[in-house]
Amino acid sequence: MPNSFTSTSAIGSPITEDDIANYLANTPEFFERHAELLAAVHLNSPHSQRTVSLQERQAALLRDKIRMLEQRIMDMIRNVNENMVLSDKLLLWARSLLLNADALALPQLIADEIADQFSVPQVGIKVWGVAPPYATQPFALGVSEDAKSFATSLTEPFCGVNTGLEAINWLTEPQAATSLAILPLRPVMPGVPAANGVVPAFGLLVLASPDAQRFTSTMGTDFLARIAELASAALSTLR
Known part of the structure; x- marks a missing residue:
């Protein structure tokens, strides 16, 4: 019995990249049945001219995401510190008025x-x-x-x-x-x-x-x- 990916309904309607993406997203067990593809598929690296495996590319994407999150956290910390400095200065100014x-x-x-x-x-x-x-x-x-x-x-x-x-x-x-x-x-x-x-x-x-x-x-x-x-x-x- 054919699975949903190879259904004869695709004969009259060519399979698109979106169809493949949706199938893989909704069928995670595909990579369990074909684990060798994780290492066999190679993609161009965004950071060099060489090709990398699907696993390496995923790891690189995760590292980029982590760096972005780290930058956002640093920006938040910097904003908090700047607000604390301003608050301290405002209190000193207000104190001078009260005195x-x-x-x-x-x-x-x-x-x-x-x-x-x-x-x-x-x-x-x-x-x-x-x-x-x-x-x-x-x-x-x-x-x-x-x-x-x-x-x-x-x-x-x-x-x-x-x-x-x-x-x-x-x-x-x-x-x-x-x-x-x-x-x-x-x-x-x-x-x-x-x-x-x-x-x-x-x-x-x-x-x-x-x-x-x-x-x-x-x-x-x-x-x-x-x-x-x-x-x-x-x-x-x-x-």
Whole structure:
């Protein structure tokens, strides 16, 4: 009695490579009955000009797969380590804000510590709507209504190339700013009215670098958002 592979139904329909592949995949005992084929069949090696047995080729494929998995594991470990380093730096930065007892020095402290902890070449900060004792301080002056509207329009940190936004003029060397991260600062206290579902911003943090790849439009902004939240919370003492 003919088996399924040599069925007469194949006479009118030529056997294809897919038919052979399906047969071998669904008939593993074929190689038990013909074990000699495992050593007899030779294939071109992807790593050299010589031919190798089916068993050797399978072993090479498995080694390649293992190398790929090892690389993925190493990438995961590297990402975990980088996240731990960033988390440690964020905690050190937050601690410096909690230890500060001088409200007037707070905005500059936030900028200086970001520059130091996260190796950002330039950091600028402006806040508005502050209490009268702080209204004449440099950090509360020189912000146009357009800049305030722009800050409120940001639903998340903006990252990208320097396009000449007003905020770069808050930096020490605006001409050296090639890429930017602009973080809106918003009240974190309950009961703050929202316009069209968006809480109005009361400040902006500007991070700048001469490296065009430091802050790109495709980068994730979750970590920057956490920085903005902590800075907003600390600056609530000025309002």
